[in-house]
Amino acid sequence: MGRAPAAGALPAYRRIMRDDDPRLPSSPGFWRSPLRGTWFTSVLGLVLLVGITVLFVTGLVSYAAYNPDLSPVNDQTPGKGILGFYLFSWPTDPHWLYRFTQGLHVTLGITLIPVLLAKLWSVVPRLFALPPARSLAHALERISLLLLVGGGLFEFTTGVLNVQLDYVFPGSFYPLHFYGAWVFFAAFVAHAVLKVPTALRAVRRRQDERDGREQGGRERDGREQGGRERDGREQGGRELGGRELGGRERDGRGQGGREQGGLVTPRPVAPTVSRRGALWFVGGASLLLLATTVGQSIGGALRRTALLAPHGGTDPGAGPNGFQINKTAAYAGIDPRETGAQAWRLVVTGRGGTVRLSRDQLLRMPLHSSALPIACVEGWSTADQWWRGVRLRDLAALVGHDGDPPDLFVESLQRHGAFRRAALRANQVADPRSLLALYVNGEDLSPDHGYPARIIVPAAPGVLNTKWVARLTFGDL
Amino acid sequence: MRLRPPLGSPFQILLLACSFALAGYAGARLFADDWRGVALWLVGAALLHDLVLLPLYALADRALVRGLGSAGRREWTMYVRVPAALSALLLLVWFPLISGMVDQRYRSATGLSADGFLARWLLITAVLFGGSALLLAIRLSPPTRMRERGRLRRATKRRPPPVH
Numbered sequence: 001m002g003r004a005p006a007a008g009a010l011p012a013y014r015r016i017m018r019d020d021d022p023r024l025p026s027s028p029g030f031w032r033s034p035l036r037g038t039w040f041t042s043v044l045g046l047v048l049l050v051g052i053t054v055l056f057v058t059g060l061v062s063y064a065a066y067n068p069d070l071s072p073v074n075d076q077t078p079g080k081g082i083l084g085f086y087l088f089s090w091p092t093d094p095h096w097l098y099r100f101t102q103g104l105h106v107t108l109g110i111t112l113i114p115v116l117l118a119k120l121w122s123v124v125p126r127l128f129a130l131p132p133a134r135s136l137a138h139a140l141e142r143i144s145l146l147l148l149v150g151g152g153l154f155e156f157t158t159g160v161l162n163v164q165l166d167y168v169f170p171g172s173f174y175p176l177h178f179y180g181a182w183v184f185f186a187a188f189v190a191h192a193v194l195k196v197p198t199a200l201r202a203v204r205r206r207q208d209e210r211d212g213r214e215q216g217g218r219e220r221d222g223r224e225q226g227g228r229e230r231d232g233r234e235q236g237g238r239e240l241g242g243r244e245l246g247g248r249e250r251d252g253r254g255q256g257g258r259e260q261g262g263l264v265t266p267r268p269v270a271p272t273v274s275r276r277g278a279l280w281f282v283g284g285a286s287l288l289l290l291a292t293t294v295g296q297s298i299g300g301a302l303r304r305t306a307l308l309a310p311h312g313g314t315d316p317g318a319g320p321n322g323f324q325i326n327k328t329a330a331y332a333g334i335d336p337r338e339t340g341a342q343a344w345r346l347v348v349t350g351r352g353g354t355v356r357l358s359r360d361q362l363l364r365m366p367l368h369s370s371a372l373p374i375a376c377v378e379g380w381s382t383a384d385q386w387w388r389g390v391r392l393r394d395l396a397a398l399v400g401h402d403g404d405p406p407d408l409f410v411e412s413l414q415r416h417g418a419f420r421r422a423a424l425r426a427n428q429v430a431d432p433r434s435l436l437a438l439y440v441n442g443e444d445l446s447p448d449h450g451y452p453a454r455i456i457v458p459a460a461p462g463v464l465n466t467k468w469v470a471r472l473t474f475g476d477l
Numbered sequence: 478m479r480l481r482p483p484l485g486s487p488f489q490i491l492l493l494a495c496s497f498a499l500a501g502y503a504g505a506r507l508f509a510d511d512w513r514g515v516a517l518w519l520v521g522a523a524l525l526h527d528l529v530l531l532p533l534y535a536l537a538d539r540a541l542v543r544g545l546g547s548a549g550r551r552e553w554t555m556y557v558r559v560p561a562a563l564s565a566l567l568l569l570v571w572f573p574l575i576s577g578m579v580d581q582r583y584r585s586a587t588g589l590s591a592d593g594f595l596a597r598w599l600l601i602t603a604v605l606f607g608g609s610a611l612l613l614a615i616r617l618s619p620p621t622r623m624r625e626r627g628r629l630r631r632a633t634k635r636r637p638p639p640v641h
Binding site for chain 1: 486
């Protein structure tokens with residue numbers, strides 16, 4: 001210090017040293033994998049663009065399937081405001097609708113985890129890039145990226161934990177996952193708008209070059225050389241990407257590999273795998289997760305292939321009641337004394353008054369059958385089971401709602417659980433397949449499947465198929 | 478002369494402002510109950526991934542490549558990396574079930590046994606490493622001439638046909 005002539009130059013020199021010191025993650029030379037580059041990130045990003053859009057839509061669909069605007073008991077997020085703008089009456093056709101949308105949501109989410117991790121890995125040098133912001137727009141983008149990465153990991157983590165019944169997150173799953181999804185999606189849309197053009201250009205350009213190279217008949221054998229070639233191509237690809245390059249140039253640092261916005265390393269180690277091979281690796285990981293999960297949503301013999309999924313492997317017991325259970329009678333706090341023939345009475349109320357029915361009286365009413373699945377918000381589902389019981393609309397007619405059944409408020413014997421009370425909409429009540437089921441697959445319901453009586457409605461989420469029903473109240477909600 | 482910090486693209490600023498408005502609207506509801514806990518999870522997830530998980534697996538991978546490199550077996554890297562990463566991924570995703578930390582709730586909620594997950598994960602891991610070892614053995618087992626021919630064939634496929 002104190003040497004006047006050096007004072008002006010020193011800070012700049014220091015900054016260059018700091019930025020270029022390969023021991024610091026802020027230096028592009030710190031990140032040495034030759035895989036990183038615009039093409040690699042673009043391919044992963046485009047997969048996530050499609051995949052996460054499907055996740056978001058199926059998530060919103062699942063929210064609508066609960067009919068949250070019908071009754072407060074169905075609504076885990078009463079403060080949703082305009083976020084429920086799209087809600088609609090959940091249909092009963094096709095009867096496997098929720099089974100499909102929610103199976104897709106959960107299975108796809110799990111399948112995309114390797115892609116998400118690979119994408120985050122591919123852009124991690126950007127996290128440490130200096131200066132922290134080159135402009136106001138860039139500063140805002142980086143804040144938005146915190147919402148994107150934090151929000152994305154939050155959504156995947158809460159989802160993965162919830163399907164494993166590991167309720168360690170701070171609050172109820174429904175509001176966390178629903179509001180979290182909107183926070184994440186807000187950042188996701190902005191990111192997509194900003195980056196998709198670059199990604200598409202990178203992918204197209206790579207395709208053009210491959211075609212060109214194949215015509216030229218150049219060889220791809222020498223690995224070392226291949227790596228260098230690819231880096232060269234990345235530079236070319238990025239020049240089209242304008243925005244990043246512009247920023248760097250203003251910095252006066254744009255040199256060689258540095259122009260890649262920190263994605264292509266200036267000091268690549270010799271590759272151990274090609275970019276294409278790395279993508280196959282990521283795809284294979286997704287495939288492994290898919291293969292060990294999807295069976296829990298397809299059911300039948302394939303359930304055994306879901307080796308690690310919560311409702312994969314075996315069914316609980318054999319026989320007519322040996323299919324997947326959401327919550328057992330013991331878990332729900334059902335006292336066997338309450339469900340016995342002497343104690344249990346179904347209380348049905350409507351505009352015509354109230355009737356109390358024993359199980360024997362119910363059995364003397366006209367019984368109907370329908371083949372319907374159980375489909376859980378956790379993504380697993382059963383094949384169609386053969387239910388037999390009294391039609392909900394017949395019960396409505398019994399208490400003065402003949403011909404035009406209204407909404408229905410269902411209460412269970414359950415002591416706790418968010419859905420011990422649930423509301424069904426008129427269209428669900430009116431469907432001839434909607435039953436107060438007394439039998440399944442030709443036998444009495446087991447305690448775990450809701451003995452003495454349970455609701456079963458086509459296409460409804462599992463928790464709305466209330467078990468251990470105690471009271472039905474018909475009327476507009 | 479000091480330059481004022483540039484604004485950057487006005488379109489980008491507008492877009493991000495819209496994004497923040499929506500995120501703020503949803504975020505106010507997300508943070509309504511336990512804002513500390515949610516903030517911890519949201520920011521913690523990003524930090525844990527970027528500053529712990531990623532460096533850990535990157536270091537493990539670098540150690541693997543260096544280790545095999547110093548043994549002169551750098552080309553074996555993928556045969557170790559792939560099964561190890563796949564096994565670790567399955568453990569990461571299904572950790573609550575595999576570790577048995579939700580045993581009781583799982584058993585009482587689903588009526589299923591919670592015992593099989595660790596064993597199944599170990600079996601899958603064994604199959605992954607076993608399969609990888611088998612592939613490597615196949616690659617190594619035939620005498621060098623076979624491999625050379627294979628390599629030659631692969632190389633010639635991409636070469637333009639020789640002039641006859």
